[in-house]
Amino acid sequence: MNVVTNNKWIGQRTIRPDGMDKVTGRAQFAADTTMPGMIWGKVLRSPHPHARIRSINTAKAEALPGVKAVVTSKDIVDFPIEKGAVMLGIQDMRWMCRNVMARDKALFPGHPVAAVAATTEAIAAEACKLIEVDYEVLPWSIEIDDAIKPDAPILHEFNKFDGKPSNIAGRLEHKKGDIAEGFKRADVVIERTFTTRPVHQGYIEPHACLISVAPDGKTTIWSSSQGQFMVRAMTSMLTGIPQSDIRAIPAEIGGGFGGKTIVYLEPLATLLAKKSGRPVKMVMTREEVMRATGPTSGSKSTVKIGATKDGKIVAAHGTFYLQAGAFPGSPIRGAAGCSFTPYDIPYLLSEGFDVCSNRSKVAAYRAPGAPIGAYAVECVLDEVAEALKMDPLDFRLKNAAREGTKAAHGPTFPRIGYVETVEAAKNSPHYAAPLGDGHGKPQGKLRGRGVASGFWFNAGGESSAQVNITEDGNVVVTTGHPDIGGSRAGIANICAELLGIDYRRVSVIIGDTQTVGFSNLTGGSRVLFASSMVVTQSTEKIIQTLRERAAKIWEIDPEAVKWEQGAAHPVSPNAGQFEPLTLQQLAEKAPAMGGPIGAGVQLNTQGADGGFGTHVCDVEVDVDLGIARVIRYTAVQDVGRAIHPGYVEGQLQGGVAQGIGWALNEEYIYTKEGKVDNPGFLDYRMPVCSDLPMLDCIMVEIPNPKHPQGVKGVGEVPLVPVMAAVANAIYNALGKRFYALPMSPPKVLEVLEAPTREAAE
Amino acid sequence: MAKVHVTTSINGEPMEFLCEPSDTMLDALRGTLNLTGSKEGCASGDCGACSITLDDRLVCSCLMLAVESEGHEIRTIEGMAQGDRLHPLQQKFLEMAALQCGICTSGMLVASDALLKKNPDPSEEEVRFWLAGNLCRCTGYDKIVRAVMETAAEMRAQ
Ligand code: FES
Ligand code: FES
Numbered sequence: 001m002n003v004v005t006n007n008k009w010i011g012q013r014t015i016r017p018d019g020m021d022k023v024t025g026r027a028q029f030a031a032d033t034t035m036p037g038m039i040w041g042k043v044l045r046s047p048h049p050h051a052r053i054r055s056i057n058t059a060k061a062e063a064l065p066g067v068k069a070v071v072t073s074k075d076i077v078d079f080p081i082e083k084g085a086v087m088l089g090i091q092d093m094r095w096m097c098r099n100v101m102a103r104d105k106a107l108f109p110g111h112p113v114a115a116v117a118a119t120t121e122a123i124a125a126e127a128c129k130l131i132e133v134d135y136e137v138l139p140w141s142i143e144i145d146d147a148i149k150p151d152a153p154i155l156h157e158f159n160k161f162d163g164k165p166s167n168i169a170g171r172l173e174h175k176k177g178d179i180a181e182g183f184k185r186a187d188v189v190i191e192r193t194f195t196t197r198p199v200h201q202g203y204i205e206p207h208a209c210l211i212s213v214a215p216d217g218k219t220t221i222w223s224s225s226q227g228q229f230m231v232r233a234m235t236s237m238l239t240g241i242p243q244s245d246i247r248a249i250p251a252e253i254g255g256g257f258g259g260k261t262i263v264y265l266e267p268l269a270t271l272l273a274k275k276s277g278r279p280v281k282m283v284m285t286r287e288e289v290m291r292a293t294g295p296t297s298g299s300k301s302t303v304k305i306g307a308t309k310d311g312k313i314v315a316a317h318g319t320f321y322l323q324a325g326a327f328p329g330s331p332i333r334g335a336a337g338c339s340f341t342p343y344d345i346p347y348l349l350s351e352g353f354d355v356c357s358n359r360s361k362v363a364a365y366r367a368p369g370a371p372i373g374a375y376a377v378e379c380v381l382d383e384v385a386e387a388l389k390m391d392p393l394d395f396r397l398k399n400a401a402r403e404g405t406k407a408a409h410g411p412t413f414p415r416i417g418y419v420e421t422v423e424a425a426k427n428s429p430h431y432a433a434p435l436g437d438g439h440g441k442p443q444g445k446l447r448g449r450g451v452a453s454g455f456w457f458n459a460g461g462e463s464s465a466q467v468n469i470t471e472d473g474n475v476v477v478t479t480g481h482p483d484i485g486g487s488r489a490g491i492a493n494i495c496a497e498l499l500g501i502d503y504r505r506v507s508v509i510i511g512d513t514q515t516v517g518f519s520n521l522t523g524g525s526r527v528l529f530a531s532s533m534v535v536t537q538s539t540e541k542i543i544q545t546l547r548e549r550a551a552k553i554w555e556i557d558p559e560a561v562k563w564e565q566g567a568a569h570p571v572s573p574n575a576g577q578f579e580p581l582t583l584q585q586l587a588e589k590a591p592a593m594g595g596p597i598g599a600g601v602q603l604n605t606q607g608a609d610g611g612f613g614t615h616v617c618d619v620e621v622d623v624d625l626g627i628a629r630v631i632r633y634t635a636v637q638d639v640g641r642a643i644h645p646g647y648v649e650g651q652l653q654g655g656v657a658q659g660i661g662w663a664l665n666e667e668y669i670y671t672k673e674g675k676v677d678n679p680g681f682l683d684y685r686m687p688v689c690s691d692l693p694m695l696d697c698i699m700v701e702i703p704n705p706k707h708p709q710g711v712k713g714v715g716e717v718p719l720v721p722v723m724a725a726v727a728n729a730i731y732n733a734l735g736k737r738f739y740a741l742p743m744s745p746p747k748v749l750e751v752l753e754a755p756t757r758e759a760a761e
Numbered sequence: 762m763a764k765v766h767v768t769t770s771i772n773g774e775p776m777e778f779l780c781e782p783s784d785t786m787l788d789a790l791r792g793t794l795n796l797t798g799s800k801e802g803c804a805s806g807d808c809g810a811c812s813i814t815l816d817d818r819l820v821c822s823c824l825m826l827a828v829e830s831e832g833h834e835i836r837t838i839e840g841m842a843q844g845d846r847l848h849p850l851q852q853k854f855l856e857m858a859a860l861q862c863g864i865c866t867s868g869m870l871v872a873s874d875a876l877l878k879k880n881p882d883p884s885e886e887e888v889r890f891w892l893a894g895n896l897c898r899c900t901g902y903d904k905i906v907r908a909v910m911e912t913a914a915e916m917r918a919q
Contacts, residue, residue, distance in 0.1 A: 019855040022866050023860070024839070254800070255861075257898070286804065646858030650858055653904070654861060682805065688896060
């Protein structure tokens with residue numbers, strides 16, 4: 001692969017191709033779309049955390065004037081549990097078909113039990129109330145400790161752990177050597193237990209779709225998702241309509257962060273549209289989003305780390321219990337597989353346990369599992385460094401994974417950039433700056449500084465692109481991945497760079513499922529990595545065609561033509577003396593010279609490198625009110641190559657802001673009836689503008705050698721270290737450590753007011 | 762229930778529409794009037810994605826009844842650019858990458874515009890508190906705050 005070196009556009013802060021639509025209100029998000037004859041769908045949801053559904057009577061609802069269709073689980077394709085897993089990516093369709101609509105049991109408050117389509121939203125909501133569901137209410141558990149008790153109510157009787165029915169749906173481990181042996185060599189051993197609460201991805205756009213099904217089954221879906229191909233496949237599997245009959249058109253997506261990688265509404269709306277013969281629109285309310293989608297796991301982790309006097313970590317043991325919600329599938333791989341990865345640890349055991357309980361099925365959330373694991377590991381590392389009287393960054397440097405280190409999750413690292421992130425953090429103006437007034441004072445507002453590191457796998461996978469030269473000599477690139485945070489800008493930069501033309505001549509389109517080749521989800525920090533590979537190869541094919549065309553016109557060998565600055569040139573004076581032929585001139589001559597110019601490439605992309613970040617955080621804690629504020633923050637990350645620095649920084653800053661919310665305020669709170677008690681933005685308190693400082697970024701660029709532009713994924717790493725960095729900063733400010741998130745004002749006060757307990761430990 | 766007839770002005774245009782007495786202004790804009798630039802993120806006044814101005818006062822259109830627009834001047838994101846000339850805030854948001862997914866962007870721009878009309882020289886803190894009603898989950902607000910400050914500086918210089 002040629003690596004681009006001249007860099008006219010790569011690395012520039014160009015204006016994104018879809019920007020104008022978004023600043024003028026023109027961009028079409030899923031809820032903005034309408035269709036002639038459209039009706040509205042609404043979902044009836046279980047009020048109970050756990051209940052057997054004895055029967056559902058929809059007769060009264062169906063009789064209500066204006067109601068056009070009602071569906072229940074009978075209408076959805078069943079994937080029987082006994083028949084074994086049916087996987088679509090990482091999702092098992094046995095759980096998916098039961099998650100979109102409760103089958104025999106309702107497993108969380110908010111679990112759909114029926115759906116109605118009617119001429120207005122109000123009538124559909126009214127009809128939902130007329131549906132009679134006969135529930136046998138069952139005992140339930142939500143918290144991990146309750147769900148793993150020997151006598152806990154079991155969600156799925158078929159699920160066995162250690163031979164008995166259990167809510168533990170799975171265990172995985174990563175192992176290096178015998179840890180007992182390792183810990184014997186340690187001079188300092190620290191073991192702590194941490195808990196985190198479930199938090200929601202919190203995208204501002206609720207889930208929405210509009211679906212039309214013609215009498216011949218031809219189906220068109222406009223929906224907000226992280227993957228139109230995932231929407232097509234899941235809808236097809238759950239409705240029985242063949243994939244070739246479903247056209248899933250990606251609407252602009254108003255945030256996802258992993259939460260829009262599965263379907264909730266699309267199969268229901270499709271079945272309602274099919275039954276009613278009318279296009280059906282469904283939009284969730286914020287309350288429905290909070291009760292019945294996402295969030296990520298709550299957790300309980302125990303981490304033990306042993307180090308020698310000279311600061312070398314010799315052994316580590318992590319046990320990570322993660323809530324899966326109603327169906328198996330919590331991100332234990334991210335927790336157990338990522339949290340020790342920045343370090344070279346000779347003896348290691350990292351275990352993950354997947355625990356079902358009566359809350360909504362978890363969905364991916366930015367580096368799923370990794371932030372939970374990193375919170376525990378990076379806090380214990382801080383304690384070990386302190387016990388050894390070492391600077392926490394020096395301690396990390398001393399133990400850093402580098403080229404040749406065998407990672408906890410298996411691979412031996414190629415050239416990675418972790419050390420560089422720690423060094424950059426250490427040399428940053430932030431780390432050198434005095435904390436200012438407040439550090440070390442006994443009362444008032446106390447300041448502290450903390451650091452933490454994090455790792456995420458990053459991913460490659462399937463991607464498709466089509467690049468076409470227009471008749472007037474401009475470029476249209478079509479890819480198959482929804483643009484969630486500016487990926488179109490990166491693609492335009494790369495394509496313009498390769499062709500040597502102004503980036504404004506490149507238009508980047510997200511194709512629908514029936515117009516571009518299969519492309520996997522926007523997730524795993526994979527999109528720019530994968531799509532730039534297929535765009536690069538497509539563009540290289542086009543350049544080859546352009547050279548051949550110029551060669552034909554000049555009647556010389558194609559090898560004697562080079563492509564430079566948007567035009568064909570003879571390679572040297574001996575090739576002949578010809579005026580350059582520009583892209584535009586060659587496009588105009590296309591009809592006479594072999595026809596349209598375009599190329600497409602489909603690949604299962606390989607070679608994604610993991611990503612590392614190291615963060616520095618300053619907090620100020622008001623000890624009278626218990627309020628912790630982040631007052632300065634620096635996120636350092638190895639980004640491979642920043643194709644569009646503005647949007648790379650944006651990923652870093654966005655991840656940090658989410659992490660600060662998770663650290664300080666965000667959590668699901670439950671009523672004693674087992675329902676989410678804070679299902680709105682007023683009580684589920686995400687950071688607002690006045691909660692945050694400016695967020696500094698340092699981009700370390702160690703190019704990925706397996707990628708034509710050196711790209712590494714960037715979107716997920718930024719969330720991984722944040723909670724630990726904030727917790728370590730609060731410890732530095734108060735001399736008290738928090739073993740539970742969020743560190744919200746009441747909890748901070750509680751710890752501040754119990755000084756003796758801490759001292760006794 | 763009979764629909765109510767409302768006469769109002771939207772982005773400087775005289776406008777008439779029919780609505781249910783219980784419809785919010787956001788329902789009327791997005792539904793009846795097909796002005797979908799204002800977004801619904803919460804319907805409870807907590808996210809600011811539906812921000813509009815009513816007689817130059819910043820309001821959440823999800824918290825206002827459509828009938829309350831009778832005889833008043835409404836402005837939405839669709840009225841922010843003048844023909845093909847973007848408002849300086851819109852231009853700056855583009856240049857400084859102050860949007861990622863873009864769902865909060867309309868509300869952010871309408872709210873920022875209302876701030877700069879009130880106070881052409883806001884401090885960072887003032888910008889942050891003014892925009893505290895507009896949630897953005899993607900950007901961490903850094904680039905948005907910078908874009909508003911920089912636009913204010915440029916507009917003052919002109
Ligand atoms: S939709 Fe109006 S404030 Fe959220
Ligand atoms: S840009 Fe996505 S919510 Fe603000």
